[in-house]
Amino acid sequence: xxxxxxxxxxxxxxxxxxxxxxxxxxxxxxxxxxxxxxxxxxxxxxxxxxxxxxxxxxxxxxxxxxxxxxxxxxxxxxxxxxxxxxxxxxxxxxxxxxxxxxxxxxxxxxxxxxxxxxxxxxxxxxxxxxxxxxxxxxxxxxxxxxxxxxxxxxxxxxxxxxxxxxxxxxxxxxxxxxxxxxxxxxxxxxxxxxxxxxxxxxxxxxxxxxxxxxxxxxxxxxxxxxx
Amino acid sequence: xxxxxxxxxxxxxxxxxxxxxxxxxxxxxxxxxxxxxxxxxxxxxxxxxxxxxxxxxxxxxxxxxxxxxxxxxxxxxxxxxxxxxxxxxxxxxx
Numbered sequence: 001x002x003x004x005x006x007x008x009x010x011x012x013x014x015x016x017x018x019x020x021x022x023x024x025x026x027x028x029x030x031x032x033x034x035x036x037x038x039x040x041x042x043x044x045x046x047x048x049x050x051x052x053x054x055x056x057x058x059x060x061x062x063x064x065x066x067x068x069x070x071x072x073x074x075x076x077x078x079x080x081x082x083x084x085x086x087x088x089x090x091x092x093x094x095x096x097x098x099x100x101x102x103x104x105x106x107x108x109x110x111x112x113x114x115x116x117x118x119x120x121x122x123x124x125x126x127x128x129x130x131x132x133x134x135x136x137x138x139x140x141x142x143x144x145x146x147x148x149x150x151x152x153x154x155x156x157x158x159x160x161x162x163x164x165x166x167x168x169x170x171x172x173x174x175x176x177x178x179x180x181x182x183x184x185x186x187x188x189x190x191x192x193x194x195x196x197x198x199x200x201x202x203x204x205x206x207x208x209x210x211x212x213x214x215x216x217x218x219x220x221x222x223x224x225x226x227x
Numbered sequence: 228x229x230x231x232x233x234x235x236x237x238x239x240x241x242x243x244x245x246x247x248x249x250x251x252x253x254x255x256x257x258x259x260x261x262x263x264x265x266x267x268x269x270x271x272x273x274x275x276x277x278x279x280x281x282x283x284x285x286x287x288x289x290x291x292x293x294x295x296x297x298x299x300x301x302x303x304x305x306x307x308x309x310x311x312x313x314x315x316x317x318x319x320x321x
Contacts, residue, residue, distance in 0.1 A: 007239055009232075009318040015239065016312065019246030022262045023254075082291070085258035086251040 026086055028222045029169075031215030032076050038209025040069045041158075045151075045201035052194040063109075090168045101161040108157065112150050119145035151196035152188040155181060155203050162207040173214050177206040230314040233307055235280045240265055240273045245300065245308050248283060253299035274298060282307055 007015075047062040123129065123145065130143040159181035166174030181203040188196045236242050243263045248254060260270050274296075277283045282304030286297045300308070 009315050012232075012237065012242060012315055013312075013319065015242055016246040019243050019262065020250045023247045023250035026251075026258070026262070085261075086247075086254035089252045091252070 023086065028219045029215045030076075030080060030219050031212045031217075033073060033080075034208040034212030034215055036069055036072060036076070036212075038204050038207070038212050040066050041204035042201045042209060045197045045204060049194055049197035049201065052197065094165050094168055097161045097164045101157065104157055105154070108150070108153060112147055115147060116145045149188070149193045149196060151193060151200050152185060155185045155188055155196065155200050158200070158203045158207050159185065162211075166211075171211065171215075173211040174207070177208070177211055180206045230310070230317060232314050232318075233311050235276065235282065236307060236311045238273070240269065241277055242311075244270075244273060244277060244298075245282065245304065248298055248300045249305070249308055253286075253297050256296035256298065259298065277304070280304075280307075 044062045044065050047058070051057060051062075130145065132141040132143050134140070159178040162174050162181065163178035166172065166176075166178055184199045184203050188199045191199065236245060240263060243265075244259055247259055247262055256267075256270070256274070259265075259274075260267060263270065265273075274283065274285060278285050281301060284299050284301050286299070288295050288297070
């Protein structure tokens with residue numbers, strides 16, 4: 001491109017439009033992060049459902065798989081950051097939303113694990129017990145405190161960063177995934193908690209896995225040397 | 228009365244650089260070179276002119292033991308670009 005060539009006002013405007021289009025078109029998510037999280041959350045949720053439906057246990061808690069996925073995610077994030085040659089204005093916003101999402105999920109899992117134990121302790125200190133009383137004459141059973149149907153809240157939270165990312169990046173598959181997930185959240189309010197796991201698995205597929213496949217295809221098409 | 232077009236911006240390559248940088252938060256030198264198809268030497272000269280005018284900020288650092296040059300538009304550059312586009316619109320009556 002020549003630097004001092006005389007050019008008309010019309011050409012100036014065309015050049016500005018062309019360069020803005022080139023800059024906007026340069027953004028491409030690799031899709032690996034979406035595929036990773038879509039896979040692990042979907043598999044963990046589905047396995048949790050199967051464990052409860054068919055009453056079996058695994059050697060380890062399947063949700064450790066989700067925590068383990070943080071390691072490759074950090075590696076992917078560093079590698080992608082090093083490959084990015086232009087930073088978009090909305091990158092910081094989207095990154096902040098996903099960071100807050102991660103913190104919220106961690107906080108919720110702490111709540112899920114700590115609150116029942118603490119409640120049980122407080123109840124024991126006060127000297128009373130929660131009982132399940134059957135109206136058909138079966139003997140009463142002691143109930144350990146638990147957080148009922150909490151996975152519905154997880155499903156609700158899955159939709160939040162997905163919707164924000166879809167709106168900010170104008171990426172319809174994520175917006176559609178989030179809308180479907182909001183629907184699954186409402187549906188989960190009326191279902192037994194083991195089916196919430198199944199709905200959570202579907203949420204992970206529509207929020208991250210399917211958009212991840214689309215992003216990956218786009219990325220490979222944009223970076224292909226033959227295109 | 229038509230406003231005179233900013234001579235710093237009314238140059239093909241410098242305008243291309245500014246248009247790119249307006250669209251992103253910051254960009255590496257290699258990104259700008261790739262998008263403008265300019266030679267490294269020519270691009271360096273024009274980047275320096277924009278920097279001297281106070282329109283862009285140039286950050287030189289090392290990344291993985293390689294020199295890395297990153298450019299971003301300054302508030303003065305943004306204002307100049309907006310004025311330039313307004314002046315163009317006046318000329319073209321758009």
